[in-house]
Every structure is written in structure tokens, then in C-alpha cells.
């Protein structure tokens with residue numbers, strides 16, 4: 181029988197992914213990564229739901245404590261990034277370094293199993309012509325999580341199954357109900373796990389970073405107001421600045437070194453290009469000449485036409501057909517050819 185290790189968070193998506201594979205005849209082993217202390221998904225509540233699901237399916241369930249790894253690669257990464265004036269994206273980093281990497285390693289080394297599955301909404305296909313695994317958007321575009329998965333290596337993609345990639349979310353709920361899964365009616369997680377477990381990103385950061393009062397200035401250096409720490413702001417932010425001005429003002433630079441938040445009008449936060457580092461090429465090998473693609477510079481943004489110019493050291497320059505608003509250092513830029521993820525990386529600081 182084909183064996184698969186299914187990553188279980190205790191939510192309806194991973195539960196249904198496990199149930200589908202179980203009903204397809206796979207020998208399923210449930211695996212929950214213990215990511216952090218506290219209540220909520222990825223913590224003890226999630227583990228109990230995952231254990232109950234495995235009991236219901238009659239499959240084994242294992243828990244691996246990787247709280248130290250999560251602390252180093254996600255919590256410390258976020259705190260260091262925010263204090264340096266960038267807005268790091270934890271999810272793609274978490275998928276590669278905390279979830280898929282350790283899951284595949286544990287499956288191979290401890291369970292003698294070479295396949296893993298998760299409840300992500302994305303698809304993987306193998307291209308015979310190039311010998312590469314391709315990452316594709318989910319059929320349910322509203323749930324598509326390919327943006328967060330661009331950093332997976334070929335080895336990890338080769339080992340992974342996404343049983344929900346061809347389904348609409350409503351199908352997932354229906355299948356969960358048909359199978360009578362205990363998690364069938366469990367509400368969706370609405371936000372980043374750290375935001376859910378701490379109430380807000382501000383509350384999370386306040387646990388690690390002390391308030392540090394500084395000036396909010398315009399591009400000429402004129403003081404317009406005060407802030408309580410650059411880590412509380414993000415590029416393109418308009419609300420919550422506490423400044424009265426004739427025209428709308430946006431955060432255009434976070435100068436952590438001088439503890440200043442710089443604001444300006446919309447034109448100052450709209451750029452024709454940016455550079456991207458730590459690039460991972462997914463569905464195609466790194467090209468030697470510029471390519472045309474469609475890029476997303478944040479999770480919910482619409483893919484927009486771009487020229488991707490390869491640079492040295494796993495970097496690229498993105499030149500947008502239309503200048504883009506609020507390009508945020510630390511967030512991922514992921515470029516597609518239609519539904520296919522070509523590559524992605526982390527937007528670099530450009531001040």
C-alpha cells in the first residue's frame with residue numbers, strides 16, 4: 181500500500197486531505213508539528229483535533245515538537261525584520277523551513293515514507309520535457325495558496341501531494357461532511373497564525389520589542405508627528421498615522437537606523453521597479469535573459485504584467501508595465517505564467 185504522511189493542523193482542510201487519501205487507499209500517517217505555545221491552531225487545541233481525526237479514521241498520529249525551529253526561523257525572523265524597518269512575510273518561510281522541510285525529513289528518516297500531503301490549495305504537475313516539477317494555482321482561485329509556496333525546492337515538490345488543489349472550498353466542506361469528519365464545521369482561520377494567537381501583529385511584536393518614540397517626518401525632514409516604534413508601521417500605510425494633512429499621506433520609508441517614519445503623497449510610494457533577492461525558480465530553470473510574466477507583490481494583489489530581469493546571486497530586477505503602489509520590502513514577489521508559478525523571492529529594501 182502507498183504510504184503518505186499528512187500534515188494535520190486540526191483544521192477542516194488538512195482533515196479532508198487526510199480523509200481523501202485514506203479513502204483512496206493510501207496508508208495515512210497523521211503528523212502534527214507543534215509550532216508554538218498557547219491556544220489555537222498549531223498549538224495544543226489543533227493537536228487534539230488532529231488526534232481525534234486520526235482516531236476517527238483509524239490511522240496513527242504523531243506529534244513532533246519543533247517549537248525551537250519555529251522560534252528561530254519565524255518568531256526571531258519577524259522580530260528582527262520589523263525592528264529593521266521591513267515587513268517580513270512569515271508564511272513562505274514557514275512552509276519551506278518549518279513545515280515541508282522537516283515533514284519530508286521526518287517522513288523519510290523516521291517513517292520510511294517518501295510522500296507527504298497537506299491541505300494547501302495549490303497543484304503540482306511534472307513536466308516531462310524539462311524534468312521539473314511545476315507549481316500551479318489552485319482551481320479555487322479565491323483559496324489559492326501558491327503565492328506562499330513559491331520557495332519550495334524541486335525535491336520538496338517531488339515529495340508532496342496537494343489533495344485539495346482541484347477542489348473548490350465548498351467541495352472540501354461537503355466532502356468533510358459526507359465523511360462525517362469531526363472538523364467539518366470548524367471555522368476558517370482568518371489570519372496569520374501568529375496574529376490569531378496574539379490578537380494582532382502589534383500585540384505579537386509588543387511582546388518582543390519595547391516602544392521607541394521617534395519622529396514622523398516628510399521628505400524634507402519636517403516633523404509632522406510622533407510614532408512609538410518603526411516596527412508598528414509598514415510601507416504604504418495610510419491609516420493610524422495620527423497626522424492631519426491636506427492630502428492623504430502614506431508611509432514611504434521606515435528609517436530604523438534613525439528611528440524615523442517618513443511619509444509622503446501617493447506618488448512617492450508608487451514605483452516602476454524593484455529588486456528581489458533569495459529567488460527560487462520553480463516551474464522553469466533560471467533563465468539567462470529577461471522574461472515576461474505576471475507578478476503578485478502581495479498575497480491578495482492582482483497579478484500584473486512585469487519583465488523579470490535575472491541578476492547575479494539569486495536576485496532579479498522586476499520592471500512593471502505599470503508602476504506599482506506600496507511595494508513592501510520583506511514581502512514576497514511571485515511571478516507567474518498564467519496559472520504556473522515561475523519563481524519568486526523577497527522584495528529588497530530600496531531607499
Ligand SMILES: Nc1ncnc2c1ncn2[C@@H]1O[C@H](COP(=O)(O)OP(=O)(O)OP(=O)(O)O)[C@@H](O)[C@H]1O
Nearest residue numbers: 187188189191192193194212213222298299300369
Ligand atoms: N502544525 C502543523 N502541523 C502539520 N501540518 C500543518 C500544520 N499547520 C499547517 N499544516 C499543513 O499546512 C496546510 C496549510 O496550512 P494553513 O495554516 O494554511 O491552514 P488552513 O488552510 O487553515 O488549513 P487547515 O484547515 O487544515 O487548518 C494545512 O492544511 C496542513 O496540511
